[in-house]
Amino acid sequence: MADLVLRRARVADDAEPVDIAVSDGIITAVEPALRCRSAAEIDCAARVVIPGLIEPHVHLDKALLATQAVAPDDTLAGAIAVTGELKRGFTATDVAARARRVLDQAIVHGTTALRAHPDVDPIVGLLGVDVLVDLRAEYRGLIDLQIVAFPQEGILRAPGTLELLRAALRRGADVIGGCSYNEADVADCERHVDLVFELAAEFDVPVDIHADFADDATDPRFAMADYIATATERAGLGGRVAIGHVTSLAGRPPGERRATMARLAEAGVAVVPLPATDMHLGGRADETAVRRGIAPVRELWAAGVTTAYSSNNIRNAFTPYGNADLLDIGLFLAQTGHLGSPADLRRVLAMATTEAAALLGIGDRHGIRVGARADLVVLGTHRVADALLDRPDRCYVVKAGRIVARTTRTTEILRPAPVR
Numbered sequence: 001m002a003d004l005v006l007r008r009a010r011v012a013d014d015a016e017p018v019d020i021a022v023s024d025g026i027i028t029a030v031e032p033a034l035r036c037r038s039a040a041e042i043d044c045a046a047r048v049v050i051p052g053l054i055e056p057h058v059h060l061d062k063a064l065l066a067t068q069a070v071a072p073d074d075t076l077a078g079a080i081a082v083t084g085e086l087k088r089g090f091t092a093t094d095v096a097a098r099a100r101r102v103l104d105q106a107i108v109h110g111t112t113a114l115r116a117h118p119d120v121d122p123i124v125g126l127l128g129v130d131v132l133v134d135l136r137a138e139y140r141g142l143i144d145l146q147i148v149a150f151p152q153e154g155i156l157r158a159p160g161t162l163e164l165l166r167a168a169l170r171r172g173a174d175v176i177g178g179c180s181y182n183e184a185d186v187a188d189c190e191r192h193v194d195l196v197f198e199l200a201a202e203f204d205v206p207v208d209i210h211a212d213f214a215d216d217a218t219d220p221r222f223a224m225a226d227y228i229a230t231a232t233e234r235a236g237l238g239g240r241v242a243i244g245h246v247t248s249l250a251g252r253p254p255g256e257r258r259a260t261m262a263r264l265a266e267a268g269v270a271v272v273p274l275p276a277t278d279m280h281l282g283g284r285a286d287e288t289a290v291r292r293g294i295a296p297v298r299e300l301w302a303a304g305v306t307t308a309y310s311s312n313n314i315r316n317a318f319t320p321y322g323n324a325d326l327l328d329i330g331l332f333l334a335q336t337g338h339l340g341s342p343a344d345l346r347r348v349l350a351m352a353t354t355e356a357a358a359l360l361g362i363g364d365r366h367g368i369r370v371g372a373r374a375d376l377v378v379l380g381t382h383r384v385a386d387a388l389l390d391r392p393d394r395c396y397v398v399k400a401g402r403i404v405a406r407t408t409r410t411t412e413i414l415r416p417a418p419v420r
């Protein structure tokens with residue numbers, strides 16, 4: 001007897017719907033017309049079921065600040081400055097309240113795991129990390145939270161940060177973050193990367209660095225991807241390192257950027273474009289043919305780089321938009337990245353599921369297959385190929401075999417009565 005069975009679930013467009021049985025939070029069978037009794041059932045009626053969506057890069061502590069202040073010039077430096085000022089007024093109650101609102105949105109939208117990057121610096125200290133450590137426990141069973149100790153203000157240019165990062169990892173941060181571009185010169189950027197990898201070795205944790213966030217790579221502080229690939233190989237951390245943004249790849253000549261992408265693939269460094277932020281803050285000096293400023297996803301695929309995408313910021317000076325909805329961001333990435341074919345759209349969806357799971361180190365228990373954890377989303381659409389295009393309802397969100405969110409909606413056209 002199963003705990004839950006999802007009947008008639010469409011998991012592939014070229015195959016008949018299947019039944020998915022779940023016991024003790026684990027998928028125990030995936031086959032058509034399964035003969036088994038269960039304590040609870042969802043009739044999917046040939047609607048699409050996908051594995052739980054995964055946000056690999058979100059700033060919960062800085063979310064929902066847009067009503068308090070916007071960056072006057074809408075640049076990266078402006079957003080950091082404005083948010084740095086707001087951070088001085090952060091309290092645990094305020095950070096937790098905003099983070100909860102985003103987490104609730106993410107759950108309703110089908111997200112079952114999320115990697116958060118709370119700031120760690122002399123302005124806020126460990127406030128964000130401490131709040132998220134508590135929320136990680138509070139949300140257990142609803143969404144899995146990974147916490148990255150993130151030095152937004154730099155490490156060398158913000159003295160005291162290194163010890164705070166160490167303290168954050170001691171208090172329960174799961175990942176060491178970095179912000180390699182936010183140092184005074186390229187020598188300090190390299191030192192920043194070195195320090196991050198030293199902490200990764202000291203605490204045996206994965207690495208997730210904000211890197212190369214600029215329209216091009218003319219300033220060498222925004223051309224650290226190769227250095228990070230080398231550091232990854234030296235540390236033997238292939239498969240446990242991710243870099244976010246990497247927008248400079250979009251602006252570099254094809255031969256140069258392909259060489260960098262080959263290095264990243266070989267070293268086992270994943271790339272996470274953050275299209276809403278990259279587009280909002282990028283290309284601000286361009287008066288004609290404004291750059292899109294998103295890492296070239298198709299070329300990353302061709303190079304064999306693991307890619308995922310994420311919301312990054314939700315309604316603040318970095319990104320004044322967002323609902324913590326990965327299908328929304330995926331469609332935006334498809335539209336801005338020239339990724340429109342059915343095969344492209346399938347791969348974009350995989351970036352938010354299978355590939356993001358690999359990036360978070362949970363690929364062994366993710367997916368729709370026997371033995372995987374039952375993190376599943378029933379979409380209000382009947383073709384997998386339409387999962388992004390339809391912006392479908394997340395009819396049911398199942399986390400470890402338990403229904404954690406439900407959306408029901410009735411829409412109808414009210415036609416005028418026929419004239420007789």
Ligand SMILES: [Zn+2]
Nearest residue numbers: 117210244312
């Ligand atoms: Zn970020």
